[in-house]
Amino acid sequence: KQEVTQIPAALSVPEGENLVLNCSFTDSAIYNLQWFRQDPGKGLTSLLLIQSSQREQTSGRLNASLDKSSGRSTLYIAASQPGDSATYLCAAQKAGAGSYQLTFGKGTKLSVIP
Amino acid sequence: EAGVVQSPRYKIIEKKQPVAFWCNPISGHNTLYWYRQNLGQGPELLIRYENEEAVDDSQLPKDRFSAERLKGVDSTLKIQPAELGDSAVYLCASSLDGLNTEAFFGQGTRLTVV
Numbered sequence: 001k002q003e004v005t006q007i008p009a010a011l012s013v014p015e016g017e018n019l020v021l022n023c024s025f026t027d028s029a030i031y032n033l034q035w036f037r038q039d040p041g042k043g044l045t046s047l048l049l050i051q052s053s054q055r056e057q058t059s060g061r062l063n064a065s066l067d068k069s070s071g072r073s074t075l076y077i078a079a080s081q082p083g084d085s086a087t088y089l090c091a092a093q094k095a096g097a098g099s100y101q102l103t104f105g106k107g108t109k110l111s112v113i114p
Numbered sequence: 115e116a117g118v119v120q121s122p123r124y125k126i127i128e129k130k131q132p133v134a135f136w137c138n139p140i141s142g143h144n145t146l147y148w149y150r151q152n153l154g155q156g157p158e159l160l161i162r163y164e165n166e167e168a169v170d171d172s173q174l175p176k177d178r179f180s181a182e183r184l185k186g187v188d189s190t191l192k193i194q195p196a197e198l199g200d201s202a203v204y205l206c207a208s209s210l211d212g213l214n215t216e217a218f219f220g221q222g223t224r225l226t227v228v
Contacts, residue, residue: 004156031213034216034217036219041224042221042222043118043120043205043219043220043221043222044157044205044207044219045219046216046217046218046219049216089156089157091156091217100145100162100170100212100213101147101159101162101170102147102157102159102217104156104157104158105156106154106155106156107156
């Protein structure tokens with residue numbers, strides 16, 4: 001059974017700082033790894049999707065990397081802003097017959113202090 | 115383009131009462147998912163539809179939960195009777211297809227059972 005872990009559970013940084021969020025998964029047989037953002041009381045907003053054949057994806061100030069062999073992904077946020085404050089979740093989509101479900105981590109709660 | 119639409123946003127019911135949630139996926143998306151998210155946890159899959167067929171409902175508590183996706187578009191998730199432990203956020207998501215494509219989530223329905 002796939003298990004996804006996110007460390008740290010919470011992170012507080014001053015505005016302008018670069019930061020890295022970590023995601024690890026136990027089963028490397030995945031189709032993709034997706035990063036989401038969740039604001040309090042809201043649904044999930046898709047940020048980046050990395051295919052299993054890719055090493056990284058970039059969108060604006062966000063860069064996500066994937067090392068499938070080691071079961072790790074990172075989300076790099078450059079020049080953080082207070083508006084980046086939210087919970088960030090990663091999810092791995094299982095490969096193989098039967099199930100294509102996303103397995104989520106518990107998230108990292110990010111606070112960017114002005 | 116409209117995203118995934120869910121209603122209601124909030125629902126408070128007494129235990130043993132029935133409740134239903136509605137989801138309208140992104141137009142053209144064949145795959146629809148229902149997830150449940152408990153406080154401080156990542157979402158967990160309840161059921162996945164490919165068009166009108168439920169292809170993965172292994173984690174749906176079938177004694178009290180039911181779902182349908184008539185005509186392969188809108189979907190309804192029902193709980194009858196509700197228990198205190200069903201209090202959670204119920205998220206609907208859709209993707210173009212179930213295999214290796216980006217999932218988009220709705221705002222969710224926050225259910226409180228008292």
